[in-house]
Amino acid sequence: MENNPSYSQQHHPNSQWSEGDTEIEEKDTFSILVATDNHLGYLEKDPIRGDDSFAAFEEILALAAESEVDMILLGGDLFHENKPSRKTMYITTKLLRKYCLGDKPVSLEFLSDPTDNFPEGIKNVNYMDENLNVAIPVFSIHGNHDDPSGDGNLCALDQLAMTGLVNYFGRSQEIDNVIVKPILLQKGASRLALYGIGNIRDERLHQTFLRRNVKMMRPVEEEDEEPWYNLLVLHQNRVMHGPKSYIPEAFLDDFINLVIWGHEHECLIDPTYNPQQGFHVSQPGSSVATSLSEGESKEKHVAILKICKGRFNIQKIRLQSVRPFIMSDVVLADHDLDPTNQQKVNRFISEKVRELVQKAKEEWTEKNGHVSRKRRMYNEDNSDEEEPAQETVQTQEPEVPKPLIRLRVEYSGGYEIFNPQRFGQEFVDMVANPRDVVHFYRRKTTVNKNTKTKPEMDDVAAPEKLDTMRVENLVQKYLSAQNLSILPEIQLADAVRIYVEKDEKDAVKDFVLTSLDRMQKAIRTKQNIELEEALLKEGKGYTGRNICTRAPKWNS
Template identity: 45%
Template structure:
């Protein structure tokens, strides 16, 4: 969202509101369930704004009223090896504990993430980072951060994101996941600890192998904070037969624009005394309103498949109703903001319309005029040899496509590239995957658009170009760039080869 001029500050406003609520309620600490950052390599601007918010609310002279009594070198395996408020060089009045998610997970030779930067700055306590040692699927030991305040003792377990398929296999492999219980202390038994787990994994069971079943978790837990899922299900739900409750806080801002994210956003204030807890959900006031609707065109009586005007009129009516609904004052909003509007349209039996052109009339009325509409078709089901019905959409799995190139996909599907050269897309794909360059495709698009505009402008000064000739000229520009790339690659063969080798050895 950083490149979105309307929504670029939404996540910072929500994060600052969360920190402000923590300060107002005088909480002992803040617990984050992962994905503090939406990008694996957040921009400098994002890092600076995040550090500013943490410094403003976390560094102060307020006393910290709890102790960490576990082995902190095991809990926080960084250079300093202790909870941040115990550092004599910092006044930390609001400790923040966080695990990593699937967006801000550690990577690279040194296995570092953006959370490690905040941890090195002594702004957060980063725990739950696992070293997947052992043979086969790997082996991990989950050590709790033991927190003590008065007579209340809390064992805080953290499990940062691990690829769901792998963690699923680990849970089903004996001794691959070991849960370390607190050692018995004088006047304190193992059963006296209130056990909390925070994890960041797929919970929705569209594919059981790519999700974590609640029944994989140990029964001694009392409370589970489940990250990753964007839908806010803040009210703790008991898992039958397991003895613990799960809260799913969801994302603080809408990012995916799916049905679940249209629900009101909350944070949970958890009060613990002994082995009892009391939840208190608090609505977030700064969140941008989001309205979602689904429509099946063939089920609408006033829509004619042969009359696109009737389709547009029907969709316009839905958008206007959603905008009006979002503008109604509610107690959970601090100020009026342009709403997010998303309509999922099942167009089976109909032709699609241009979403960008449709959204132009709503510029200044909604925050996302370019993608109000998303089109889909009812998934066809096919039977497997075992008789099981599977959606056609499940035939293509990511692991089956990971060796494909853009060039091969274009050739197989008999596509004709009109603006972007195939070689440029291949380079962008390589940079995106191998270098973790999140802006690779954006840069590729911008570079080609700029070159095309310059070429057309220079020719327009010499010759008169009719409107119908523009598409032809764009194609000619692309062909010229393809020839230039081909000549350049022949001249740079040695350099390209050595660079490729360097990347392969990293």
Template identity: 40%
Template sequence: MPPIQNIEEGPDTIRILITTDNHVGYNENDLIRGDDGWKTFQEITYLAKTKDVDMILQSGDLFHVNKPSKKSIYHVMRSLRLNCLGDRPCELELLSDPSNLLDGGFNTVNYEDPNINVSVPVFAISGNHDDATGEGLLLPLDLLSVSGFINYFGKIPDNEKITVMPILLQKGKSKLALYGMNNVKDERLHRNFRDGEVTFLRPNVQTDQWFNLLALHQNHYQHSATSFLPESYLPSFLNFVLWGHEHECIPNPVYNPDTGFDTLQPGSSIATALSEGETAEKHVFILSIKEKEYSLEPIKLQTVRPFVMKEVSLMREGFVPGPASKNDISKFLVSEVEKLIEEANQQYRDSNPELFEDLEDDIQPEYPLPLVRLRVEYSGDYEVENARRFSNKFVGKIANVNDVLHCYKKKGNKYNQVSLIVLNDKKLGIDERDLAASVISKANIKDFLKDFLEESNMSIIPEEGIIDMTKKCIDQDDKQLISDYIENSIESSIKLLSKVDINFDDLEGDGDSRLAFKNVLNTFKREHDFKKLIDKEASKRLMPYNSKKSDELMEIDNEESGDTQAGKKTQTKARLSTRSTASKRKAAPKSSMAVDDHDDDSDHDAYQEDDSQVEVNEIDSEQDEEYEVPKKKQSTRKPTTKGTSRNLTSKTANGRNSKKTTESTCKRNVKKPQGSIIDDIMKLGR
């Protein structure tokens, strides 16, 4: 459905400011470009305030990393507080139950919270840069959501069977069904759609009167056979698709005749890669919806740093190959960069004419340092000045002082499919980190890693797990993932080894080998039993280290085989006796327990499924226990009960409580046997 020319503001018009890929925090350690992301985001929220929109819709990658700095979080929260909080009433009426769509335990959109004055609500999904990691699978949007600044929606708790539910909003006669899908690995999502494992639910009340809008964050173009989402996979009842992740700004919606909906690719709000796709002007959009019709107004961003790019060929320019023309080539390249700088300044003057209208003749206008990229094709025997040394000539004139020049040579017959795909990715504006992940999947680095790990003959840590963690480490820019995986794998192996029951008489080898293996296995089992007993005592809220329990620990730790030397027995008893004496002086910890209760009330009248059945799964009430060990006094905290959340739609439950064991708490208060083999292996793992 093509947009109409203009829809006037009114009581029946829903006005939405559309933005995506803000990448706040990108290159924030750069003295020149470090603040570009948050400054542009502040401009976007200011536009929402001055343009009197009803809401902001953000389609992923608000932050550049999934662990943004305090500086990035501060500026985002500051912008939201300045421009999105206020006394102006929000005219959007929420018709659906948000308990399964919005997380955080508040079960409502932020503008209906009586404790917060929200004038412009923000609805946001997560992208591939700010996705969930770590314990609890939290992401930056969770922090903004629980603090009341945004409404984070579009979560996909089950990647195998995906159910997409809309948030139903109404203003006057206009009804909006807002769908959202967080970023999913493209290959997996492609397979899910192909196999029919994705279900979209539709409102079954006045179904044809809803304007259906979908916000997603996936590859829009085919980078490989399955690493993208074809538009033909999306349901045809949609009216408008907001496509995040691609950085090239295409300011006009594109109609798909096969599916019948329009697709808008807003592009990023700042340039994160010096590529051809980033040279287009950056915009945000105001989408005006009146019943089933819509209009789109592009707004050019003023705070975006100018970016110009040019490509030259030394052979086409007529230079003679060889070292004799090196100086002439350098002079030519310098002049080309100077022209690009002037072009960037002219672009800034044209975009901001009001800044130059009242300037006197003797006042020099101020320009932001532009981004300049000169691509030089020097196939042949040409000699080109070092790119870093060349870039230093423009310090104080450009923002990217380290990489203004990019020299490359054309490939011949060996210009394979991988290189072609990578080149296309660069032209589309894929940033360096996304490109690195793309190259890994296409250049088959997985095979190289697999061969290397097979030669290493690792027996405890799975090879496939190391390969997957390496991929995630690059995708998420999280160096801790691999070390955490190794540590968890070692702990899991120790638990399995402690349960092994072996007949040592059946083992091959000499007596010393069997004895050594037997001693190692017994040590594993003793330490495992020691931990189990400590956990058991903590769970019963008893004195864990009184004389009686110390005797029990002595009995466990003194279980030795008949082959163990007597001197080792004496050393073990002395060490454990010391631990027993010290433990008697410790106070008994008391526990405080928090319980999450989930009431499952399903409202099957609000939605109907689209072309397929959806499996209904109840949310199981799970109990989270935390044990808090006081330093001086015993805790008197009482059990507390968190707020309830309801599952009011026919979809796979999306609430998951993570059980916490008492093991991590007890570890801080109990000394393990000295010379622990577990500690030695953990050191090797780290």
């Protein structure tokens, strides 16, 4: 859009409004439900937690329908697996049809060119498709779990886009030259420029930013129109995991007004202001816990974002369907326990776990036990053309779900450890994660750099480290000691990562064939050059252009 006259480089105000602001008019206000990292299909075969991701996603869609929002904005990782199962795709399609299709008119005017925003073959935004009755349009970027890969470089969101249930945007055609063109929407006098950056490997995108090869095109500001409100949604590391394995906020353009940051699972949904860049950042977090970490144990929220004439407001809503999750730490040495009395130590840890289970149930009941949420209940047997059933209210007392419990036990001081999985069998009927209720660790001790003794490894923590270790780092560490002349190490590591994480069976094979083909072409080119040089020395009149002197014959 650099050459498009409808784009320019002007600035825009950035401010919030309070709920009681009388200047805000509904006809000029975008109402957007914002969520990220739904991870549909996570642990779908688990008899206890298998439906957690679907329950949370249905609650999100139901909230959107109840609140009568204009659109839903998803910040990546809609699916947990790169190739979702048929069950996951079926339930996702069913829920989107149930809550997002209908006769409610969409009050958003679509102003941009669909070919600039959507995948090939999508001719328009879904609510303007005459073959569909879309009541709530869903806009989504991809994350690192459901990114395009494999034959055709497609992802699950491409399938949903082709069915007309989701508007998939934010895919970059070149990862080393990222050009972001916004979706342009208007409601009344308010105008919204929605930018999307689907997940690109953090190290690669970091380098692309440093080379100034990330360009965000801007719509022209017209004098007689309200200025554009610039909203960016991206799915990258916000927390630094390495020198280049994250995206600093300072990399983002300062004309952006609000950033919706996906990928980080801790819910920090309240907008924080970045005075250096002049924009706000909201991090909604995940809607289902996919790891037993501190960030995941925080309450899960979604937000209803309202934008009106350059001002915005975020109303956060706690998700009630999320399974309760409590983490706690205990240091055995602080409780006057005899290290030689293993039975007493085990009993102490068991009592601590039971206390956490009781605490989780009490907190959940206090927050959800006497709350009934008004939902729009649809008859499952209704066809698409039938009217939804009349709204009802769920007033029954909800059953407390089995909680997720994580007790971290510091056992320095001569204490023995036991098998956490065997210990968890005691709580099979009480918790949702009996196999990993307890995690043992030891206090870190400072190691003298002058000593050559090898530090002792914590065998219990080894599985935890393996969960967070990246495959390509292991491969690169192994290959650093090798001397590969045909297969480049970095690309080989990436191919192995795709094979493991994306379940692409042909990833390594395709990489090897591509590398061999590239090397063969280079060898042939080198041989041709040497042959030309030899002919020039012998005949002094031959060049590469006249080696073949016989002209081809053609039929008249």
